[in-house]
Amino acid sequence: MATAYFYFDFNDTQKQDPELMLRSLLCQLVQRSVVIPKGVDALFSSCENGQRKASSHALLQVTKEAAQEFTHVYVVLDALDECAQRSELMDMLETVAEWQLDNLHLLVTSRKERDIETCLESYVGEEDTVCLQRDVVDQDIQRYVQQRLRDKKSLAKWTKDAAIS
Template sequence: MAEVWAAVGVVASIVQLVDFSTRVVSRLDEFCSVAKEIPKSFRHVKTELPLLATTLEQLKSAIDATSEANGSNKALLAVITGCNEQVAQLDAILEKTLPKASDSLRTKGMKAIASLHHDAKVESITTALQNYIGILTFYYAAASSTLQPLTDAKLCKIRQWLSAPDPSTNYQKALKLRQADTGLWFLESKEYTRWKTAATSPLWLYGIPGCGKTVLSSTVLHNVLEHCQGDPGKVTAYFFFDFNDAQKQNHEMMVRSLLCQLLQQSIRIPASLDTLFSSSENGQRQPSAHALLETLRSMIHELPQVYIVLDALDECAQRVELMETLEMIAE
């Protein structure tokens, strides 16, 4: 029942935001009819707001059409709230700077000059709206997707082609060694909370061999997996390097494993990976390490939020290549 109410809340918020953005566009149209031209910084907004409204309408239709519970509603509400705040800021700027038909020539001139001082803010709002539209488009695709990852033949073929080692065996082994409440001190720390909530936020844990880093990594991973559960916009990929497994000492195998995990959690085969697979003669030959890394970069950008957990970096045989890969991910 709670999920049903959440869906209703999302739909209601969408309707309100569509109405709000439509009114802002009308205000821009009114200004254009008065001044014959709108300030340069507002032109992109006039393009983005109708796109936002269209995306929201598509998302509403997809939510209305599905009868399944969707754990992404809470995340969607946050995105819609963020959109609403940006549109509200834009509306306030328009109220101050865009002249009306009833304004005197002097007032119109003063407002035109004042609008120039808001260029940077308007551009910032436009960028934020573009990001939100990207996220909403992702959720629309998730809500309307019919892909069945476990049965899609091409998906299975790509997974076989990647030939990635399975890090879940290391994860399960570490979980068995973990005692109840182990690592709670870390999960409750400010550093971990910041890493979990901030964008592009790397966090490095270090310690002497045998101090329990792998068990702590399993604690972190378990917490993150629970955090992402039910929300297609939040995904987790991980890798455990391992002295006892040659495949898990190779940084390229780590990249392949991360690609495979992101693929498994995607609502459809990502365009970047599909292109790489096709350019490799549909799996008849293997791609370069650089091509794999670039594809990983693209796949990360295609998702709203990605958590990556890596353990035992000192057990990787190619330290230089690994550090270059970590720098790319951190960017």
């Protein structure tokens, strides 16, 4: 079993690029492999031992091969909406969905953005989607904080704060 994750961050250009996401995920899978997958070795050689960058297509193919080495692979992609090149990212996710690997489990998060929704709805069923509506989440957080303030005596001084109550 392997777990790999990547979160997109609008404040960090290194965390906005879908190709860097793919490289990161592949690297995490290779690090968890018992042996380096043959496809990784072949890709490295074809790129003149790392002197040239591999294409996104080649990286996707090798990532698929690396994922197939595990009984289960769990991939978490956080904040898709903060990716600078969403179209490229959506194309990559569509390719991954087309693999139809039974051992590959994806969890993706994003703010509610129409372009992302449109792309994902073609291969993610409604039963596999959780929409966290802001007002519902805010109410849950408020109830939790109020309960903690009531239950924990050391926090009692904060109950007078209007922003909390």
